[in-house]
Amino acid sequence: MKKKPASPTVPPAAIDATLTQDALIPWAAEFQAKLLAWFRAEGRDYPWRQTENPYAILVSEVMLQQTQIATVLGRGYYDRWMTAFPDVATLAAASEPAILRVWEGLGYYSRARNLQKTAQAVLALPGGQFPESVEGLLALHGIGPYTAGAVASFAWNLPAPLVDGNVARVLTRLMACDLPIDQPPMPRRLWEWAGILLNRQDARLHNSALMELGQRICTPRSPACLICPVNTCCASAGPAAASRPKKSPARATVLVIEHTLLAIRDNKILLHQETGRRRQGLWKLPLRTAAETAALPLLHTAQYAITHHRVTLHIHAFAPDNANTNSNAAPAPQREDETWHSLADLPLLPMPGPYRKSLNHLLRQ
Numbered sequence: 001m002k003k004k005p006a007s008p009t010v011p012p013a014a015i016d017a018t019l020t021q022d023a024l025i026p027w028a029a030e031f032q033a034k035l036l037a038w039f040r041a042e043g044r045d046y047p048w049r050q051t052e053n054p055y056a057i058l059v060s061e062v063m064l065q066q067t068q069i070a071t072v073l074g075r076g077y078y079d080r081w082m083t084a085f086p087d088v089a090t091l092a093a094a095s096e097p098a099i100l101r102v103w104e105g106l107g108y109y110s111r112a113r114n115l116q117k118t119a120q121a122v123l124a125l126p127g128g129q130f131p132e133s134v135e136g137l138l139a140l141h142g143i144g145p146y147t148a149g150a151v152a153s154f155a156w157n158l159p160a161p162l163v164d165g166n167v168a169r170v171l172t173r174l175m176a177c178d179l180p181i182d183q184p185p186m187p188r189r190l191w192e193w194a195g196i197l198l199n200r201q202d203a204r205l206h207n208s209a210l211m212e213l214g215q216r217i218c219t220p221r222s223p224a225c226l227i228c229p230v231n232t233c234c235a236s237a238g239p240a241a242a243s244r245p246k247k248s249p250a251r252a253t254v255l256v257i258e259h260t261l262l263a264i265r266d267n268k269i270l271l272h273q274e275t276g277r278r279r280q281g282l283w284k285l286p287l288r289t290a291a292e293t294a295a296l297p298l299l300h301t302a303q304y305a306i307t308h309h310r311v312t313l314h315i316h317a318f319a320p321d322n323a324n325t326n327s328n329a330a331p332a333p334q335r336e337d338e339t340w341h342s343l344a345d346l347p348l349l350p351m352p353g354p355y356r357k358s359l360n361h362l363l364r365q
């Protein structure tokens with residue numbers, strides 16, 4: 001899974017209404033016209049662009065926050081979610097395991113839980129409808145400035161700017177800005193620029209076009225300035241473009257080794273349920289230390305990445321009935337937070353993607 005650059009999270013600053021767009025950015029009108037003309041001719045059609053349903057738009061935006069469109073659409077996540085939870089009421093009433101199971105493989109599971117909390121917050125409002133304003137959306141659980149701008153402009157065409165990683169990159173290049181994008185004053189400045197450049201009559205198309213320009217033309221490593229529809233407005237057009245935006249140094253990669261047990265008895269498997277913030281509610285194989293698994297046969301090794309962690313997952317064979325008869329190197333027997341589950345139920349239990357893949361591989365054998 002490819003993580004998109006973090007989007008600035010500072011709320012839109014108030015734009016001085018006494019200043020015209022021309023006074024602030026003289027080429028704003030030209031930019032808007034060229035951007036819209038390009039998008040009308042070349043813009044892609046996605047399911048969430050064929051609807052004005054704020055719930056469907058919210059689902060797509062939350063899924064796309066950390067995941068590429070090809071995954072969300074091509075691997076069926078969006079369609080499966082909308083089939084399982086077609087509206088706010090269905091999602092609000094769903095069980096957490098059911099939600100996590102449909103989300104499984106997308107990672108960043110707090111997004112799924114937050115979506116449900118947002119649905120519950122909407123239902124609790126008088127009338128049980130989404131509030132039709134940026135301020136009202138921001139008051140809902142789990143909705144930040146980007147998502148509020150996206151839902152407000154895509155669902156109701158409200159003149160709300162938005163800034164995600166793609167938009168931030170485009171804006172930084174347009175302005176030839178070399179300040180670190182993730183440090184003050186940049187987050188607030190990006191929202192100001194997005195507000196000044198916004199086509200207030202056609203915010204829905206404008207915001208879609210700006211995001212798509214960043215996805216397809218003004219890409220991180222190979223911006224296609226020669227064919228870019230707004231290159232006459234851009235102060236970075238040409239070789240300088242790829243050097244922007246500047247960022248603070250990346251966090252150092254942390255190597256992690258997980259030693260786990262594959263313990264199966266009477267067609268049941270021993271599992272541990274995560275309580276940590278990132279994967280809360282997901283089921284994993286029981287974790288042990290390297291010393292506890294040193295004497296156990298190694299069945300399988302897999303590698304995966306999560307944020308700045310590079311994880312090596314080792315799965316060791318463990319015969320539960322022999323737990324107390326082994327040497328000092330034997331892993332501790334079943335622990336309080338570990339429970340037995342029928343192998344037949346395994347497909348129904350939400351599980352981190354790398355664990356699911358490794359388990360499926362081992363069980364096929």
Ligand code: SF4
Nearest residue numbers: 218225228234237241
């Ligand atoms: S001209 Fe190049 S740098 Fe400027 S917006 Fe277009 S693709 Fe991005």
